[in-house]
Amino acid sequence: xxxxxxxxxxxxxxxxxxxxxxxxxxxxxxxxxxxxxxxxxxxxxxxxxxxxxxxxxxxxxxxxxxxxxxxxxxxxxxxxxxxxxxxxxxxxxxxxxxxxxxxxxxxxxxxxxxxxxxxxxxxxxxxxxxxxxxxxxxxxxxxxxxxxxxxxxxxxxxxxxxxxxxxxxxxxxxxxxxxxxxxxxxxxxxxxxxxxxxxxxxxxxxxxxxxxxxxxxxxxxxxxxxxxxxxxxxxxxxxxxxxxxxxxxxxxxxxxxxxxxxxxxxx
Amino acid sequence: xxxxxxxxxxxxxxxxxxxxxxxxxxxxxxxxxxxxxxxxxxxxxxxxxxxxxxxxxxxxxxxxxxxxxxxxxxxxxxxxxxxxxxxxxxxxxxxxxxxxxxxxxxxxxxxxxxxxxxxxxxxxxxxxxxxxxxxxxxxxxxxxxxxxxxxxxxxxxxxxxxxxxxxxxxxxxxxxxxxxxxxxxxxxxxxxxxxxxxxxxxxxxxxxxxxxxxxxxxxxxxxxxxxxxxxxxxxxxxxxxxxxxxxxxxxxxxxxxxxxxxxxxxxxxxxxxxxxxxxxxxxxxxxxxxxxxxxxxxxxxxxxxxxxxxxxxxxxxxxxxxxxxxxxxxxxxxxxxxxxxxxxxxxxxxxxxxxxxxxxxxxxxxxx
Amino acid sequence: xxxxxxxxxxxxxxxxxxxxxxxxxxxxxxxxxxxxxxxxxxxxxxxxxxxxxxxxxxxxxxxxxxxxxxxxxxxxxxxxxxxxxxxxxxxxxxxxxxxxxxxxxxxxxxxxxxxxxxxxxxxxxxxxxxxxxxxxxxxxxxxxxxxxxxxxxxxxxxxxxxxxxxxxxxxxxxxxxxxxxxxxxxxxxxxxxxxxxxxxxxxxxxxxxxxxxxxxxxxxxxxxxxxxxxxxxxxxxxxxxxxxxxxxxxxxxxxxxxxxxxxxxxxxxxxxxxxxxxxxxxxxxxxxxxxxxxxxxxxxxxxxxxxxxxxxxxxxxxx
Numbered sequence: 001x002x003x004x005x006x007x008x009x010x011x012x013x014x015x016x017x018x019x020x021x022x023x024x025x026x027x028x029x030x031x032x033x034x035x036x037x038x039x040x041x042x043x044x045x046x047x048x049x050x051x052x053x054x055x056x057x058x059x060x061x062x063x064x065x066x067x068x069x070x071x072x073x074x075x076x077x078x079x080x081x082x083x084x085x086x087x088x089x090x091x092x093x094x095x096x097x098x099x100x101x102x103x104x105x106x107x108x109x110x111x112x113x114x115x116x117x118x119x120x121x122x123x124x125x126x127x128x129x130x131x132x133x134x135x136x137x138x139x140x141x142x143x144x145x146x147x148x149x150x151x152x153x154x155x156x157x158x159x160x161x162x163x164x165x166x167x168x169x170x171x172x173x174x175x176x177x178x179x180x181x182x183x184x185x186x187x188x189x190x191x192x193x194x195x196x197x198x199x200x201x202x203x204x205x206x207x208x209x210x211x212x213x214x215x216x217x218x219x220x221x222x223x224x225x226x227x228x229x230x231x232x233x234x235x236x237x238x239x240x241x242x243x244x245x246x247x248x249x250x251x252x253x254x255x256x257x258x259x260x261x262x263x264x265x266x267x
Numbered sequence: 268x269x270x271x272x273x274x275x276x277x278x279x280x281x282x283x284x285x286x287x288x289x290x291x292x293x294x295x296x297x298x299x300x301x302x303x304x305x306x307x308x309x310x311x312x313x314x315x316x317x318x319x320x321x322x323x324x325x326x327x328x329x330x331x332x333x334x335x336x337x338x339x340x341x342x343x344x345x346x347x348x349x350x351x352x353x354x355x356x357x358x359x360x361x362x363x364x365x366x367x368x369x370x371x372x373x374x375x376x377x378x379x380x381x382x383x384x385x386x387x388x389x390x391x392x393x394x395x396x397x398x399x400x401x402x403x404x405x406x407x408x409x410x411x412x413x414x415x416x417x418x419x420x421x422x423x424x425x426x427x428x429x430x431x432x433x434x435x436x437x438x439x440x441x442x443x444x445x446x447x448x449x450x451x452x453x454x455x456x457x458x459x460x461x462x463x464x465x466x467x468x469x470x471x472x473x474x475x476x477x478x479x480x481x482x483x484x485x486x487x488x489x490x491x492x493x494x495x496x497x498x499x500x501x502x503x504x505x506x507x508x509x510x511x512x513x514x515x516x517x518x519x520x521x522x523x524x525x526x527x528x529x530x531x532x533x534x535x536x537x538x539x540x541x542x543x544x545x546x547x548x549x550x551x552x553x554x555x556x557x558x559x560x561x562x563x564x565x566x567x568x569x570x571x572x573x574x575x576x577x578x579x580x581x582x583x584x585x586x587x588x589x590x591x592x593x594x595x596x597x598x599x600x601x602x603x604x605x606x607x608x609x610x611x612x613x614x615x616x617x618x619x620x621x622x623x624x625x626x627x628x629x630x631x632x633x634x635x
Numbered sequence: 636x637x638x639x640x641x642x643x644x645x646x647x648x649x650x651x652x653x654x655x656x657x658x659x660x661x662x663x664x665x666x667x668x669x670x671x672x673x674x675x676x677x678x679x680x681x682x683x684x685x686x687x688x689x690x691x692x693x694x695x696x697x698x699x700x701x702x703x704x705x706x707x708x709x710x711x712x713x714x715x716x717x718x719x720x721x722x723x724x725x726x727x728x729x730x731x732x733x734x735x736x737x738x739x740x741x742x743x744x745x746x747x748x749x750x751x752x753x754x755x756x757x758x759x760x761x762x763x764x765x766x767x768x769x770x771x772x773x774x775x776x777x778x779x780x781x782x783x784x785x786x787x788x789x790x791x792x793x794x795x796x797x798x799x800x801x802x803x804x805x806x807x808x809x810x811x812x813x814x815x816x817x818x819x820x821x822x823x824x825x826x827x828x829x830x831x832x833x834x835x836x837x838x839x840x841x842x843x844x845x846x847x848x849x850x851x852x853x854x855x856x857x858x859x860x861x862x863x864x865x866x867x868x869x870x871x872x873x874x875x876x877x878x879x880x881x882x883x884x885x886x887x888x889x890x891x892x893x894x895x896x897x898x899x900x901x902x903x904x905x906x907x908x909x910x911x912x913x914x915x916x917x918x919x920x921x922x923x924x925x926x927x928x929x930x931x932x933x934x935x936x937x938x939x940x941x942x943x944x945x946x947x948x949x950x951x952x953x954x
Binding site: 269270273276280281284468470471472473474475476477478479632633 | 688691692693694695717719721723725726727729730736741743745746
């Protein structure tokens with residue numbers, strides 16, 4: 001039985017790799033989510049290329065969170081179909097969860113565990129093989145230049161270090177794509193910039209990044225930006241093209257103009 | 268005053284909008300009464316007994332039929348050899364073996380005190396005690412019935428008289444106990460948690476920075492739970508009156524007065540716990556483990572206080588439930604008046620004043 | 636009485652003991668004029684929230700004094716609580732009460748009614764009125780923040796303390812929020828607000844940089860920008876990330892950070908930005924960058940803040 005299951009898993013993973021060969025880590029078509037008679041996400045379609053930084057932007061209540069939850073396999077779409085990391089969004093949600101990374105500002109690491117304990121814990125959660133965990137931990141600590149702080153409680157680290165560590169943990173199982181949900185909310189400008197430099201490094205190593213943010217200067221750092229209004233995708237293009245299209249100087253102005261169309265102030 | 272009512276209104280909203288908690292609060296007394304009434308009953312019914320009758324006389328048969336005629340005992344087995352006793356108890360079904368000595372009828376005929384031996388499985392000492400006293404009781408009555416003919420009875424087997432509760436119904440004792448328990452749980456746990464929640468959610472910050480009076484804030488917390496507790500009290504009393512035939516022999520007004528005092532004391536205790544707990548979890552642990560457990564075990568609800576070691580008796584003195592259960596039993600079952608419960612009443616009232624005073628004093632007008 | 640609405644003198648507050656003690660606020664002094672919009676700018680954990688709690692009488696300082704509208708925050712806390720409005724950093728209204736019920740409750744707390752203070756809260760409440768029956772817990776971030784502001788205003792306070800009121804709120808709502816503060820200004824209310832968003836700091840009359848519990852600079856936004864010690868070049872090219880790395884290696888570079896689609900390069904030499912621009916152009920072409928654009932610019936508040944943070948060790952140096 002166990003062997004059969006392992007075989008089935010292997011087949012699914014092989015199929016997923018086949019899907020990814022086309023060069024898209026996310027492909028969704030007409031993805032929709034309704035709660036009762038409220039349509040939180042309304043027929044959205046887009047593709048995220050391998051290795052790009054894809055920005056996801058919208059006012060509070062535009063449907064961002066619901067969309068991300070569907071992509072991460074936490075919500076089942078009401079209708080529509082697509083793939084994330086090569087797996088079907090409707091039927092293979094458990095496989096999706098194993099092949100993506102996730103980090104949000106609200107929850108990242110356990111403050112009452114030591115640095116290495118956190119890494120170990122999340123390695124276990126993501127199903128990293130037992131014998132690979134120790135070398136993986138050392139590798140992460142070394143890359144961060146953090147070996148000395150191995151036994152420090154995470155709660156005692158500065159915010160900048162916490163973020164660095166949380167991001168490294170989110171990608172420790174080498175996911176196809178990492179979802180960053182407002183990773184820099186309420187963080188000071190210097191720490192934010194250092195965090196983005198971390199993102200760029202990860203992208204240079206071949207990881208695809210899907211990020212939401214309220215800082216419009218950060219939208220500039222993305223390769224492409226998707227703006228949601230009332231559950232629909234209103235704009236999707238590179239920051240440069242969007243600025244040109246609206247004839248403005250900054251993404252802040254683009255967003256202000258796009259968000260003006262919103263009917264829904266709340267969800 | 269308007270400020271106080273605004274607080275009270277808000278508290279009612281909190282409670283009524285939390286549907287799940289509301290349901291638990293209202294159903295809990297009913298469930299507790301039913302559990303104590305049916306499941307944890309200390310009444311003896313259909314107890315299996317074995318008989319080792321070495322006499323096999325009319326008299327031994329007579330006593331046995333007396334014992335089995337009620338709903339309490341059934342003869343499961345006749346024993347032939349004393350060596351079997353061990354085996355019988357190991358099987359666990361039979362709780363007591365009745366041994367008639369060979370000279371049982373002879374001794375009775377000589378008007379001397381005849382003895383029977385009760386060998387009881389004392390794994391559950393409480394139960395064993397109750398079984399013993401039941402059989403003693405029946406045997407005593409049987410002996411009396413035999414004595415009719417003789418003017419000078421020499422029968423000296425001690426006769427235990429069960430005062431107030433001749434049928435030894437446990438419902439009589441548990442109803443006051445359940446009232447004590449349920450009210451303690453709702454008043455103390457709910458108030459302490461709801462107070463600490465304000466601190467945890469950060470709403471306390473908004474309240475403190477406004478010119479709100481600590482006394483209003485604290486007192487308003489107790490009002491809704493007071494109302495709910497009174498409702499629960501009524502439910503428990505009605506249920507015990509009609510489902511378990513528990514009498515209220517004393518003055519109903521007196522019972523109500525004692526209960527309201529007890530509710531108030533418990534509320535004050537809840538508030539006091541909230542002033543010393545940092546998180547909802549701590550408040551809950553203090554209320555449940557620090558208070559509920561001793562209340563169940565030490566307040567006289569399950570076990571008699573007089574048979575506890577002195578240290579535990581000492582602890583029972585500081586439990587409000589102990590004094591309330593004392594009073595409630597006195598009023599409901601013994602039918603006593605104010606004269607015999609004033610001390611307990613005063614102690615409860617004193618506790619309330621102390622807790623309330625300590626809470627208002629200990630209430631922090633600033634964040635820490 | 637003085638012209639000052641808020642005066643802090645040598646305020647200090649420490650948490651914990653011994654080895655784990657944290658000096659949250661460390662000898663802070665500043666004054667807020669009547670009717671002024673005063674901004675506290677600083678990273679997370681700099682001590683802004685503690686400072687607010689000291690000023691609103693919610694905490695007692697270890698040393699130093701604070702006076703709000705002539706009242707001492709320790710002695711006269713009762714009077715202070717009547718005349719200030721405070722919006723804590725965390726949403727601290729009742730989630731299970733509706734918009735209307737929250738407002739009514741807080742009005743009553745201050746011995747007022749919603750009707751009496753309707754004029755004061757109207758500019759904000761009109762956004763909320765369509766949702767007045769909704770539970771506060773089910774509002775979006777922007778709406779929650781407006782409700783919190785309404786509740787802080789419902790007793791017509793003289794001073795308003797806002798602890799990071801716009802954190803986690805989308806840009807459009809943020810902008811609206813600061814416009815609302817502008818209308819309050821017209822009513823003569825003094826406002827002390829903190830924010831991590833630098834572009835909002837510009838809207839304040841004066842700002843103070845808070846760092847490690849101290850105020851490192853306090854002036855008008857214009858003065859702070861004027862005092863920026865380096866010439867700045869805004870640079871862009873096709874590949875932003877490698878551009879940033881190359882700019883940092885530029886011999887005349889002091890430091891360099893991303894600002895949206897531009898990189899801001901702070902130069903060592905003062906004044907001679909023109910010559911530097913030409914040399915930089917050559918340097919970048921040598922590194923193979925394409926579509927290079929270089930412009931000398933004036934410092935923004937964010938530039939000033941970045942430089943200051945970096946100088947003081949920033950967030951990465953101290954573990």
